[in-house]
Amino acid sequence: xxxVASIHLVENALLVSIQDDVTDTEIIDxxxxxxxxxxxxxxxxxxxDISALEIVDTFVGRVIAQLAGISRLLAAETYVxxxxxxxxxxxxxxxxxxxxTRTALxxxxxxxxxxxx
Amino acid sequence: xxxxxPDFLHKIIQRIDLRTGKDAVQAxxxxxxxxxxxxxxxxxxxxxxxxxxEIARNVIVHGGGGHFTVGLNAATSYLDVECRDRGRGxxxxxxxxxxxxxTAGGLGRGLGGAKRLSDxxxxxxxxxxxxxxxxxxxx
Numbered sequence: 001x002x003x004v005a006s007i008h009l010v011e012n013a014l015l016v017s018i019q020d021d022v023t024d025t026e027i028i029d030x031x032x033x034x035x036x037x038x039x040x041x042x043x044x045x046x047x048x049d050i051s052a053l054e055i056v057d058t059f060v061g062r063v064i065a066q067l068a069g070i071s072r073l074l075a076a077e078t079y080v081x082x083x084x085x086x087x088x089x090x091x092x093x094x095x096x097x098x099x100x101t102r103t104a105l106x107x108x109x110x111x112x113x114x115x116x117x
Numbered sequence: 118x119x120x121x122x123p124d125f126l127h128k129i130i131q132r133i134d135l136r137t138g139k140d141a142v143q144a145x146x147x148x149x150x151x152x153x154x155x156x157x158x159x160x161x162x163x164x165x166x167x168x169x170x171e172i173a174r175n176v177i178v179h180g181g182g183g184h185f186t187v188g189l190n191a192a193t194s195y196l197d198v199e200c201r202d203r204g205r206g207x208x209x210x211x212x213x214x215x216x217x218x219x220t221a222g223g224l225g226r227g228l229g230g231a232k233r234l235s236d237x238x239x240x241x242x243x244x245x246x247x248x249x250x251x252x253x254x255x256x
Contacts, residue, residue, distance in 0.1 A: 020216070021146070022142075023137070023138030023139055023141075023142055023143050024138040024141075024174070025138055026138075042233075054149055054162070054163060054166060055145060055149075055163055055166045055167045055170055057170040057171050057174070057227075058171060058227050058230060059166050059174060059227075060143065060169075084163070085158040085159075085160070085161070086159045086163035087163055089163075089164075090160075090163050090164050090167050091161055093164070093233055093234060094167070094233075095216055095230070095232070096173070100181070113189075113200040
């Protein structure tokens with residue numbers, strides 16, 4: 001795994017923060033690493049913090065959507081937290097609604113939702 | 118195809134060779150920096166930087182690499198970006214601009230999306246010779 005994003009276990013979830021200079025290759029590597037950790041650690045959720053991301057284009061959006069699909073097959077929910085308003089507007093303009101992901105405004109909101117099950 | 122605006126890229130700020138994902142990241146970061154420095158709103162910075170990211174990736178993935186140039190159009194207050202490759206070109210540009218069209222297994226929203234997110238957008242492509250995209254954001 002590159003140094004771009006480290007994966008942390010917080011309560012029953014895996015937390016990862018994506019950095020703004022992430023490349024296509026690195027985010028695919030991250031998707032692979034997260035998929036393995038979801039299965040290995042039997043977590044209920046994956047929390048992807050994108051607050052550092054100034055843009056989410058169709059490629060990164062697709063990887064996040066795929067990650068949510070993979071997580072669900074492995075019995076975990078994916079939460080996207082920290083999305084900037086400008087990113088949300090742009091994703092909608094691109095026609096990307098990330099239907100499999102659940103969004104939360106912050107990490108603590110995501111963890112609270114996971115605790116409730 | 119449309120001729121470029123006569124004052125397009127009037128004052129060049131930076132050129133970047135587009136070969137890897139890192140180059141595409143640098144290109145959209147330069148665009149974001151230049152727009153922010155001119156007081157453009159966060160939403161408009163994100164929209165145009167996203168458009169540039171889509172096109173820069175196309176150059177790398179479909180065009181076999183190419184060149185990115187960013188500059189100013191002082192007369193009309195646009196930040197101009199040109200992305201040029203010498204790849205195989207796009208045979209049917211109208212089809213390629215439609216949402217849902219993809220040749221590389223993607224979502225097929227990149228090209229049409231980039232056009233919607235730009236204030237000015239034109240594409241020139243010659244099959245077998247390459248593609249040039251000229252796109253601008255009002256500053």
